[in-house]
Amino acid sequence: MGEAPTAGVVVVRAGEVRSGEGPVARTLIESPTLRVVLLELTPERELPPHRPPSHLFLSILDGIGELLAGDAILWLSPGDVAVVPGGTVRGLRCPEGRLVALAVVTPPPAPEDHRQEPGLTWPEQGQGPDPAEVIRQEHRGLMDGVASLVHLARTASGTDLSELGPALRAATHFLEHELLPHARAEERLIYPQVERVLRACGGATATMEYDHRRLEALTTELAGAISSAGADGAGELLQQLATTVQMHFDKEEELYLPLLGRLGRDDREELVRSLVGGPSGAAESSGPAVSDQKEDGR
Secondary structure (H helix, E strand, C coil), X not given: CCCCXXXXXXXXXXXXXXXXXXXXXXXXXXXCCCEEEEEEEECCECEEEECCCCEEEEEEEECCEXXXXXXXXXXXXXXXXXXXXXXXXXXXECXXXXXXXXXXXXXCCCHHHHCCCCCCCCCCCCCCCCHHHHHHHHHHHHHHHHHHHHHHHHHHCCCCHHHHHHHHHHHHHHHHHHHHHHHHHHHHHHHHHHHHHHHHHCCCCHHHHHHHHHHHHHHHHHHHHHHCHHHCCHHHHHHHHHHHHHHHHHHHXXXXXXXXXHCCHXXXXXXXXXXXXXXXXXXXXXXXXXXXXXXXXX
């Protein structure tokens, strides 16, 4: 964590909260006017509905939470802040995984303020419509156009492009008026909501991991094609591998690696130590190549 903080200053990582029986609460500071608490909840541990006289300021640090405020259930994710006035029915629960939140309560509640009144329960709520199915239907509607692109790509190899004029114009129209508008709508409407959930679930790099699994599958398929008579499809598989690798590296270097510059000094040093001595050997393998170049004068 670097240098020791000034006396009285508390610095805590959200991951340092440890599980236990009931909602885990670590009091960071308490005075006659307020109490600051770091909370950890899981689906088995929640703050049940209650009606304390204290005001509540709640900031979500990690995970997804459901806040009961009066008769409304509010879905919260990292970065969200909620203020609940004193005397309002409130409760907090974690539908899945782990929820970490910073709670400021003023004035500090008395022990009896946490008791659950008879009849105070979580209200029932329906699931609502499924936006994922709406998107899947749009994808299915676009697949005929995508299939036409694949067929055109295969046909274009070794063919005079002047013979493909109508097909190329149809492909361009599909891209400009159907596929790209769909992509722009996803960026405007879907991705902001997905990002909220990714931050809460720690899955912001899931798409990169999907690339890795895709590379594994293509490598296995290529090995099978090469071992078979005639190596049918090897050329197309090699093209898919090259395209996937190039796009994966582009995403890492343009979107992910710059974020590492925001790490603190200690985290940077630990990450470099892990990379140099890690099982991938990425940093180690690059070392000799650099030294060889220097020795050769290049």
